[in-house]
Amino acid sequence: QGQCANVSSTDTYDYIIIGSGAGGIPMADRLSEAGHKVLLIEKGPPSTGHWGGTMKPEWLANLTAPANPDDPPIEDPPTEDPPPDQGTNTATKMKKRADDIPHTPNTNLTRFDVPGLCNQIWADPTGAICTDVDQMAGCMLGGGTAVNAGLWWKPHPDDWDTNFNFVPADGSDDGGWNNAALVGATERVFSRIPGTVAPSMDGERYLAQGFDMLSGSLVGAGWERLEVPNEEPGKKNRTVGPSTFMYAGGERSGPLATYLVSAVGRTPGGGDGQDGGGGSLTLWMNTTVKRVVREWGHATGVEVECSGKGGFGRNGTVALTPGTGRVVVSAGAFGTAKLLFRSGIGPTDQLKVVQNSTDGPTMISSDQWIDLPVGYNLNDHVGTDVEIAHPDVVFYDYYGAWDEPIVEDTETYLANRTGPLAQAAPNIGPIFWEIITGSDGTNRHLQWQARVEGTLNTSMTITQYLGTGTKSRGRMTISKQLNTMVSTPPYLRDEHDREAVIQGITNLREALKDVANLTWITPPSNMTVEDFVDSIPATPSRRCSNHWIGTAKMGLDDGRAVDGTAVVDLNTKVYGTDNIFVVDASIFPGHITGNPSAMIVIAAEHAAERILALSVEDAREGVDEGPGDA
């Protein structure tokens, strides 16, 4: 029987962060570290074992043997999401348990901990993904970082310099978000989550036949081999290397195992012995934020609803510290836009949809709506799959590892985190890059991501991601049922984007043309690349890369103005408000070279610094204050 608890009417928070994904988790850590009382609200359930997640295949159930005697003891997680009692928060409980229970090795692994099970999300997404989004998105503790494949890249300098190149009208360079300004944040992230090219704890690369064949062939064609791509993030043109993952200790790791652990260690009224003088983090799971409660441009709290299976969660309105409290929306590219719409922030057509939904009677009145282009500027990597086959390639059935695993591989994984299951499914790599200069003079970055999977046992499917430099954009909207939709797909709406995709495949065909015994399956050798590219519909079902960004774009051009395109300013503050911020994939103006999670974490590190430096007075500039105050 579930328990839906009412929130306390007296507790207030300095910062309320909505969503525990790549953006929200680092914010929770940095803001609580700076001495603030922080509440992190996540709509989904726990994911990894450390946080009490329970979803797992049979071979992970009932583990009792020590997983790895060399592992440092891990703080004891509760085995399931604790029912929220009033007055006791999850963080306090976890701390209490850590003190009470003797440390045990991590035997409570879930499917989200084991790299080799990461593709199970495609076979069985139930309970792990958002049901109000028409695309794949993680809706559990960790967001995308709990369900993704863990690929983890240091950005190419152009990723910041072309997308976040903000030059004020007076010509002065704020320098706020260019590559040089992000050096410190990048170092902070990679010192906590360095990533690895050898996830198996013995340092071996298992099932490397496809990797060796393809990377060797490219090197044979003159491409440069990188052993540790993140040591040379600027080398993204005709280079090839191994996949780099955020994994550590043979497990998922990433923000959930680093930033969130230190944040939750700061318990209210304790932890540092200062009785509340230090910062604290309270974590609520199974709780959906319905809307930000605001008066004109000033938020006073958030309204929450229980969303846990069986009725767990919290219900009511949580208040911000009067005067100084702030909200950080980190609910992902779709979740953030939806939450802003429900809070009366966005284009009028979308706010009217919300007004006609079940939200209508309690929605903020239309005179207080803030007209911003939320949901526009939607982008994703353009994904184009090609398939080759080569007799050297050896397939491993990662999907089968769920209920019919190779027993020996589960044993080596459990004993010492080695073997194929310590690597991401389905045997991802090599990764290679090329920069295409278009006839419009723009450089477009391609990242190619290979995996051992396809129509034959000797197949490799290689996805070409078109990123930095893309000009096409789409739009997301909301339905009356309050579900979000990709209403305008962002793929290949610009002719030069199409040209780059074609050129990249042409170049790959050329690079691999002399490789003995290599067969092109898709596109077949008798098909032109143009015909092939044009034959694939530019829709999410055929082009999606799950790297959605851009719906609350950052920029200097205040989106309330006629020609303005930005939703947040350079402090990530929503235009027209003085205390609502957005920190997640939504703020990215344009796409980047690689899989985005590391760059989102870096953006959060940088945003935390800027938000903490922004005074309450300065934040008021340009705020909507309602009639009479103008």
Ligand SMILES: Cc1cc2nc3c(=O)[nH]c(=O)nc-3n(C[C@H](O)[C@H](O)[C@H](O)COP(=O)(O)OP(=O)(O)OC[C@H]3O[C@@H](n4cnc5c(N)ncnc54)[C@H](O)[C@@H]3O)c2cc1C
């Ligand atoms: C299947 C898959 C594989 C991927 N593989 C990779 C990869 O290998 N490498 C990589 O770098 N990237 C990968 N990505 C992309 C990456 O995970 C995302 O880009 C990233 O997690 C986005 O971060 P975010 O903070 O914007 O949002 P998210 O990480 O999606 O976090 C948003 C969080 O907010 C919560 N939330 C939403 N609405 C509310 C609400 N109203 N109230 C409370 N909580 C709310 C959600 O439940 C979620 O936990 C993958 C994505 C998917 C789906």
